[in-house]
Structure formats: C-alpha cells, structure tokens
Amino acid sequence: MSHQPLGLYIHVPFCTVKCSYCDFNSYAGIDDMQAGWEQAALKELSLWAPRLSGREVSTIFIGGGTPSLLPGESIERLLNSIRSAMRLAPDAEITLEANPESVHPDRLAAYRDAGVNRISMGVQSLDSSELVFLDRIHSAGRAEEAFAEIRAAGFDNVNLDLIYGLPGQSLATWQSTLNQVLCWSGDGPDHISCYALTVEEGTPLAARVASGRVIEADPDHVAEIADWTADRLAAAGFEQYETSNYTRRGLKCRHNLIYWRNQEYAAIGPGAHGFIDGVRFHVVRSPKAYIDRLRDATASLEGEQGLPSPAIAGAERVGELENIVDTLTSGLRLMEGVDETSLPPAYQELRPVLDWAVKNALAQRQAGRLRLTKRGHEIANEIFVRLLAPTTP
Ligand code: SF4
Structure with missing residues (x-):
C-alpha cells in the first residue's frame, strides 16, 4: 500500500x-x-x-x-x-x-x-x-x-x-x-x-x-x-x-x-487530469459528452489503460525518465526543491543539465536536496526546456 x-x-x-x-x-x-x-x-x-x-x-x-x-x-x-x-x-x-x-x-x-x-x-x-x-x-x-x-x-x-x-x-x-x-x-x-x-x-x-x-x-x-x-x-x-x-x-x-511533488491524484469531471498508478489520464472535455458517457456506465465498462471510468478520453503510462523529468520540473518550482538522493538511477542521464545549472548559480545543492536560486526561479523555464532535451546542457 x-x-x-x-x-x-x-x-x-x-x-x-x-x-x-x-x-x-x-x-x-x-x-x-x-x-x-x-x-x-x-x-x-x-x-x-x-x-x-x-x-x-x-x-x-x-x-x-x-x-x-x-x-x-x-x-x-x-x-x-x-x-x-x-x-x-x-x-x-x-x-x-x-x-x-x-x-x-x-x-x-x-x-x-x-x-x-x-x-x-x-x-x-x-x-x-x-x-x-x-x-x-x-x-x-x-x-x-x-x-x-x-x-x-x-x-x-x-x-x-x-x-x-x-x-x-x-x-x-x-x-x-x-x-x-x-x-x-x-x-x-x-x-x-x-x-x-x-x-x-x-x-x-x-x-x-x-x-x-x-x-x-x-x-x-x-x-x-x-x-x-x-x-x-x-x-x-x-x-x-x-x-x-x-x-x-x-x-x-x-x-x-x-x-508539485509529482504524487498521485484521482480526477473526475469533464476535462479533469489525473495521475494514478503510474498512468496520466484526462477525462473527456465536453460536459455533454461527459454526462452521456456516464449515464449508463457500469463497472464493467472500463476506460483507457484499465482505469475505472468510461469518461476517460486518454491515458498513458509514464516512462521512468519522463517521470523523473516531471518530478524535477514540478518540484523545482517549490522552494524546498527536490530530494536528489530519492531519484532512480536513470536520473544520471539528466545530471549534466543540473550540474550546468549549479555551475551557473541557477541551482544549489545542500544536504541531498537540489533547489533553484532566485535567478534560477526567474529563468526556470529555460532550465526545464533543457531537462526535456538533456543532450543540450
Ligand atoms: S471563465 Fe471561469 S474558470 Fe475561467 S477565469 Fe473566469 S471565472 Fe475562472
């Protein structure tokens, strides 16, 4: 559990x-x-x-x-x-x-x-x-x-x-x-x-x-x-x-x-987005379609990726590296930053970007946590773009 x-x-x-x-x-x-x-x-x-x-x-x-x-x-x-x-x-x-x-x-x-x-x-x-x-x-x-x-x-x-x-x-x-x-x-x-x-x-x-x-x-x-x-x-x-x-x-x-901590949440209602058991999903946007899809729904009518609602219009299992990028791009918005020691080994692939950010005073490391500096917060999107394309640190 x-x-x-x-x-x-x-x-x-x-x-x-x-x-x-x-x-x-x-x-x-x-x-x-x-x-x-x-x-x-x-x-x-x-x-x-x-x-x-x-x-x-x-x-x-x-x-x-x-x-x-x-x-x-x-x-x-x-x-x-x-x-x-x-x-x-x-x-x-x-x-x-x-x-x-x-x-x-x-x-x-x-x-x-x-x-x-x-x-x-x-x-x-x-x-x-x-x-x-x-x-x-x-x-x-x-x-x-x-x-x-x-x-x-x-x-x-x-x-x-x-x-x-x-x-x-x-x-x-x-x-x-x-x-x-x-x-x-x-x-x-x-x-x-x-x-x-x-x-x-x-x-x-x-x-x-x-x-x-x-x-x-x-x-x-x-x-x-x-x-x-x-x-x-x-x-x-x-x-x-x-x-x-x-x-x-x-x-x-x-x-x-x-x-922001990339943890899990269920989501209901038209257009809602959720993240559960490693799957990101979204519910159909149109309120009318939402009501129609649920009117006669039963537990046997599953949505995508085995999710329980037929109103779910799209769902995708998140890969390991993608999940680490999500953890970093949302977690670095927080002043508490991200616990680098808790990230899985695939994180090493992204490390050059974060080393670059530390070297340029956009981020700092302290007691295992990585946090953006004030300058880093100002240009956070630039760092996040590099995380999404880690070959260009
Ligand atoms: S349209 Fe509705 S949801 Fe959008 S900003 Fe205005 S009050 Fe908020």
Missing part, C-alpha cells in the same frame, strides 16, 4: 461568463446541465471507489469553473458519497474554488457543514479598469464583501488568486491591489497565489494580442512587479513556498503540493 498522500480533483465546468484570458475547461450558459453533471460525477465517484480502496484520500479540490455556483446540497451529496465509498482522512484538506459574485452566506454555511474547510477565491485585481479588461464581473467592493462573508462563515484557511503583469499595469496599481487585500477583514487572507498573466492560445485575449489591439507587458516590468511582491509579502509575514504561492501560519495548499 502506498503511504504517499492521495488527492482527488473534482472539475466543475460552470461559469457565469467566460473571462477573456481563460483557457480552463469552463463554459457560460450551460447551467441547465448542473443536475446532469452532478449525477455523472456521483456515478464516476462510485466507479473510482473500488480502485482507491485501501488508500486514504488526503485532499479534495473542487475546482473549475466556478464551484461556488453550485448549491450547498450538491456539494454535500458529493462529499457524503466520497465519505461513504472511500477512505477520507479525518484531517483531509477540502478546498472549494469560489468567485466573489457567486459567494453567498447561506451557501457558504452549507459548504462548511458539508465538510469544506478551505476556500480559494478568484479576485485577480481590485482596479476597475483591469477587472473590465479581464471580463471579471465583480467589483472590488463585492470581492471584499465576499471575503468578509467567507470569514463570517467560519473559514480560517482562505486563499486569494491575483493576477499581475496586465498590459499597461503600473507598479502602483498592483501595489494598491495587493496592499488592500492584505488588510481585508483586519489581517487579510491566509494564502495568496500571485500569477503573472499568460496569453493562452485560443483565448479572446490571444486574438487581441495577435491583432495588435493589446500589447503585452514588458518582461522586465513584470519581473520588477514580481520582486516587489515577494518583498511585500515577506514583510507581511508570508512564506513563499512556490514560484507563485505564499502562505502564513504554514497553511500551504496540501492538494497543490501533491501536484
């Missing part, structure tokens, strides 16, 4: 509007599929349960999409079904993603009663013109109010997502956003994720950039904002434990640590 933590990701595909920069598998205008999605998700959980028997689920992440659009009873039914069919750790971290406009005191109370103990809210910005640019439908005032409602409902582990490096964003505008959230309800959130805006292929934002209507921010300016952010959050008592993630009181996101 594996003693590593096991995560469970549940994907909720509903959103009120589609944001201009978003390439997640989320859709506006399909709320009439909520009941069908819930039935399918409950069925998929029941199909996974025998496969996960004997393993304890340490974390659940209900992500999206906008899970806070779901009624409390829906979350309660999902979590009850997990509790009755699987072994859920008594201290499991159970996160639900929320957006300010759909947060509501009654619903928050129901989520809490159902067992949710961590809320992650997408705020992104408190500047009204930036919110419009991103197609966010909440105001700064509503976001602050929603945070107060989350605290009032008794959540003492709350993350806020923010985005910096928007076209035309000044350092002062970003400073104003971050300084404000740090004072919300007295002493602000417990965890903050600060992501640099990336222009994802196929999004409305990418089309605007391609047509010249939007000019991307200058990388040096974005780096300046990132530096200020790290200093400001350190001064406010936050520990940076990953490239974009900061926490207080040691409240790291245990579910995301499973991803």
Whole structure:
C-alpha cells in the first residue's frame, strides 16, 4: 500500500461568463446541465471507489469553473458519497474554488457543514479598469464583501488568486491591489497565489494580442512587479513556498503540493487530469459528452489503460525518465526543491543539465536536496526546456 498522500480533483465546468484570458475547461450558459453533471460525477465517484480502496484520500479540490455556483446540497451529496465509498482522512484538506459574485452566506454555511474547510477565491485585481479588461464581473467592493462573508462563515484557511503583469499595469496599481487585500477583514487572507498573466492560445485575449489591439507587458516590468511582491509579502509575514504561492501560519495548499511533488491524484469531471498508478489520464472535455458517457456506465465498462471510468478520453503510462523529468520540473518550482538522493538511477542521464545549472548559480545543492536560486526561479523555464532535451546542457 502506498503511504504517499492521495488527492482527488473534482472539475466543475460552470461559469457565469467566460473571462477573456481563460483557457480552463469552463463554459457560460450551460447551467441547465448542473443536475446532469452532478449525477455523472456521483456515478464516476462510485466507479473510482473500488480502485482507491485501501488508500486514504488526503485532499479534495473542487475546482473549475466556478464551484461556488453550485448549491450547498450538491456539494454535500458529493462529499457524503466520497465519505461513504472511500477512505477520507479525518484531517483531509477540502478546498472549494469560489468567485466573489457567486459567494453567498447561506451557501457558504452549507459548504462548511458539508465538510469544506478551505476556500480559494478568484479576485485577480481590485482596479476597475483591469477587472473590465479581464471580463471579471465583480467589483472590488463585492470581492471584499465576499471575503468578509467567507470569514463570517467560519473559514480560517482562505486563499486569494491575483493576477499581475496586465498590459499597461503600473507598479502602483498592483501595489494598491495587493496592499488592500492584505488588510481585508483586519489581517487579510491566509494564502495568496500571485500569477503573472499568460496569453493562452485560443483565448479572446490571444486574438487581441495577435491583432495588435493589446500589447503585452514588458518582461522586465513584470519581473520588477514580481520582486516587489515577494518583498511585500515577506514583510507581511508570508512564506513563499512556490514560484507563485505564499502562505502564513504554514497553511500551504496540501492538494497543490501533491501536484508539485509529482504524487498521485484521482480526477473526475469533464476535462479533469489525473495521475494514478503510474498512468496520466484526462477525462473527456465536453460536459455533454461527459454526462452521456456516464449515464449508463457500469463497472464493467472500463476506460483507457484499465482505469475505472468510461469518461476517460486518454491515458498513458509514464516512462521512468519522463517521470523523473516531471518530478524535477514540478518540484523545482517549490522552494524546498527536490530530494536528489530519492531519484532512480536513470536520473544520471539528466545530471549534466543540473550540474550546468549549479555551475551557473541557477541551482544549489545542500544536504541531498537540489533547489533553484532566485535567478534560477526567474529563468526556470529555460532550465526545464533543457531537462526535456538533456543532450543540450
Ligand atoms: S471565472 Fe475562472 S474558470 Fe471561469 S471563465 Fe473566469 S477565469 Fe475561467
């Protein structure tokens, strides 16, 4: 039996509007599929349960999409079904993603009663013109109010997502956003994720950039904002434990640590990605196809690679070297780095790249662990590209 933590990701595909920069598998205008999605998700959980028997689920992440659009009873039914069919750790971290406009005191109370103990809210910005640019439908005032409602409902582990490096964003505008959230309800959130805006292929934002209507921010300016952010959050008592993630009181996101440490997680819901027993897989993206595939599913209808859900649209066994590359490219994003001594012998094939990184002060070795330096974190993608093509150290 594996003693590593096991995560469970549940994907909720509903959103009120589609944001201009978003390439997640989320859709506006399909709320009439909520009941069908819930039935399918409950069925998929029941199909996974025998496969996960004997393993304890340490974390659940209900992500999206906008899970806070779901009624409390829906979350309660999902979590009850997990509790009755699987072994859920008594201290499991159970996160639900929320957006300010759909947060509501009654619903928050129901989520809490159902067992949710961590809320992650997408705020992104408190500047009204930036919110419009991103197609966010909440105001700064509503976001602050929603945070107060989350605290009032008794959540003492709350993350806020923010985005910096928007076209035309000044350092002062970003400073104003971050300084404000740090004072919300007295002493602000417990965890903050600060992501640099990336222009994802196929999004409305990418089309605007391609047509010249939007000019991307200058990388040096974005780096300046990132530096200020790290200093400001350190001064406010936050520990940076990953490239974009900061926490207080040691409240790291245990579910995301499973991803970064290349550990295992089951995944259900349209478009969800999982990694279990050495196999990476993804569930069919279309919510309609997801519901259809699970409607009449039985345990005898397996998905790819013998996985238990017929909604799985692709699955691949990860080779040994590929798995080591995954461990390095995700683990080196963490300040704790990677335990080199635990890597299998095939690691020697990649060692020249990491020796090169150490020689150029991009990484350092200490007590068997390999960590990126500040400069290494700044150009991490360059190191990762070399790991993917190890003949060019
Ligand atoms: S709310 Fe989140 S998931 Fe939904 S469209 Fe916007 S960024 Fe994407």
